[in-house]
Every structure is written in structure tokens, then in C-alpha cells.
Amino acid sequence: MRQILCFSNEPWSTIPGRTxxxxxxxxxxxxxxxxxxxxxxxxxxxxxxGKVRSDITVCTLPSPLLETREGDFFFSLQQxxxxxxxxxxxxxxxxxxxxxxxxxxxxxxxxxxxxxRGLIYDCDRSWNRLPPHWEQRLAxxxxxxxxxxxxxxxxxxxxxxxxxxxxxxxxHSLFGVPGEQMEPVLPLVPGPVLGWIGTIRPQVDLSPLLYxxxxxxxxxxxxxxxxxxxxxxxxxxxxxxxxxxxxxxLHRISAWLFRSDVLLEFRRPDQPEDLLSSRIYxxxxxxxxxxxxxxxxxxxxxxxxxxxxxxxxxxxxxxxRAMEEDPPLAPQRRQAYGQAASWSARARGISRIxxxxxxx
Numbered sequence: 179m180r181q182i183l184c185f186s187n188e189p190w191s192t193i194p195g196r197t198x199x200x201x202x203x204x205x206x207x208x209x210x211x212x213x214x215x216x217x218x219x220x221x222x223x224x225x226x227x228g229k230v231r232s233d234i235t236v237c238t239l240p241s242p243l244l245e246t247r248e249g250d251f252f253f254s255l256q257q258x259x260x261x262x263x264x265x266x267x268x269x270x271x272x273x274x275x276x277x278x279x280x281x282x283x284x285x286x287x288x289x290x291x292x293x294x295r296g297l298i299y300d301c302d303r304s305w306n307r308l309p310p311h312w313e314q315r316l317a318x319x320x321x322x323x324x325x326x327x328x329x330x331x332x333x334x335x336x337x338x339x340x341x342x343x344x345x346x347x348x349x350h351s352l353f354g355v356p357g358e359q360m361e362p363v364l365p366l367v368p369g370p371v372l373g374w375i376g377t378i379r380p381q382v383d384l385s386p387l388l389y390x391x392x393x394x395x396x397x398x399x400x401x402x403x404x405x406x407x408x409x410x411x412x413x414x415x416x417x418x419x420x421x422x423x424x425x426x427x428l429h430r431i432s433a434w435l436f437r438s439d440v441l442l443e444f445r446r447p448d449q450p451e452d453l454l455s456s457r458i459y460x461x462x463x464x465x466x467x468x469x470x471x472x473x474x475x476x477x478x479x480x481x482x483x484x485x486x487x488x489x490x491x492x493x494x495x496x497x498x499r500a501m502e503e504d505p506p507l508a509p510q511r512r513q514a515y516g517q518a519a520s521w522s523a524r525a526r527g528i529s530r531i532x533x534x535x536x537x538x
Contacts (some may be wrong), residue, residue, distance in 0.1 A: 203525035261291030462516030465509030
């Protein structure tokens, strides 16, 4: 059985992220999953230590003792301390020359201190706040680089000739069916329902939602997920036709999607233009119409099943047009896209690639 030390940029969670979804689906692999010291607010963390499955052990990395900068004595000392922690946990579980699965360039410094037989870099976002030479070095040393979007793949291809596009995916078994009945508040509202799923954070451009909700008081909108904060939050909360019910357990989210008449996607300027979040594939599984906001120069992806808006006014118009969509061809195409994007299918593709280069 192969062994993997996985350094995730997200915590082990009740709502799994990309890394957790992929490594838990690899066959005949034993995984030591290192969660970040600071889990952040994005996903509810289990904060478990130890075995979560017979072949998967979760361990949280220690917090840095000091704020340091690359090149100074304490930075090097801190990296050695982190490597000793990782090596000791690996030795306790009898990991010997495992594969490294790294998702954040900040962990590139571990390469100097750990024994490993292969390196995988899985890039699912831009790391603009980190020194660019960290990611460059990580990609150069990786046996295989996986990228979640074509733009990320093109950028990393300057550092590696082994870059493979592996887009985000969806847990189709959870989102391909309506799920459990949700609380009765939304089924009782009059008129069409338009919804969005995700973490409400300042980077998300919610101005189209505010415009649409003010323009159409006869429509009901909801934002389902954790609230991290947003400059428009007070204005949104004052609207009678907008609901912000907070987060819900993973097994109940699909009921909200299937209850919606239209599903919404908004811009995040801190991420690559062509990076499709798992949310889009979750939307696909429901078959419901999708209206997404893009920048003026963007044409949008999946034009056969996603309505691409470039202004607040166009966003409102396309929401109305989406409600009049002629079924059943478009819903069937969306559901087919969702099924093809299952995390199980993504993991099988990764396994074939790793087997072909002798890493699995």
C-alpha cells in the first residue's frame, strides 16, 4: 500500500474541500492528512486528531511560534521545527519515503528536510499573497502538477512539463437527488425563488443581488452558508424578500438547490477568471437554470447551460429569462455535466495518471 503525506490548505471538514474529496477516494493508499494550523472560517472543521478512517489519519500542524521572513535565522529554524513535527508523526505511523501531496506553496520549504519518493502539487487557486518563487520551485520539483483551471495550468506550464488539468468536482451522490426536506420557511414564500450557496465574504461581488432584489420585490432570494462579513450585508439584511439563513449540514443543501427556480453565481476578483468552483457542479446536479456574473471581456463557460451576465441590469434580465427556460433539454445537459464531474471520476483520473508515472 502506498503512503501519502498530504498537506492541505483547508481543514478536515464536515463539508469537504477539494483535497479531502480527492485523497479520500484514492484506492490502496494510506494517508496522513495534515490540516493547517489556522483553519479559517470557510468550512466547519472537525478538529479531529487521529484516525478518521482505517487508512486516513488527521493531524493539525503546529502554529508558528514567531512572525518571520524568508531568509532570516528564525525562518529557517521554524521550518526545521515544522519538518521535525511532520517527520515524527510520519514515523509514529511507520511512513517511510511516502509521496508528498502539497496544496500550498508555503510548504515548499519542507522539501529540504523530509525524505520522500515523489511529489505532487495540486493547485486550486491563485497564491498572489505568497512569494512567486515558492510556487515556481514547488512546480519545478513536482513529478506531477494538477491544476484546477486552464489559466492556472498555463501559468504553471512555464515551471513544469507535467501539468494536468483536473477541475473541481462534486459529490454527485449528495447533490444529484433532492435530499431531506428543509424547514418550511421557503416552501411557503410566494413567487419564484433564486438562491446562492457559499460563504458570504467581502471578496464576493453581491451588488447584482442587491440590484435584483430591490428591483423585483415579488421574487424571493436566499444566501445559504456561513457569514464571514460583507460591506453590503446591512443593506441586504434590510430587504424583506432576501433570506440569509446561515449554514446548513451538507446532506440538506441539495434540498435548497432543488427548491430554487434559478441559481446564482457571483464574481470573485481574487481568483482566476476560468476557475469553476464546486458550487457550479453542485448547481448542475439539480438541473436548475444558472445565471452567473462575468467581467465585460469574458464570454463565460458552459454557454449552453449557464446564462452569462455582464452588468447588474443584464443579470436581472437573464434571471427573468431563465425562469422561462424551455425544459427538458437544458436541465438534462446540466445534470449530465454534474454527473461527469463527480469527485469519484476526478480521483480515478488522478489515479491513472499517478500509476502511469510510477507513483502509485
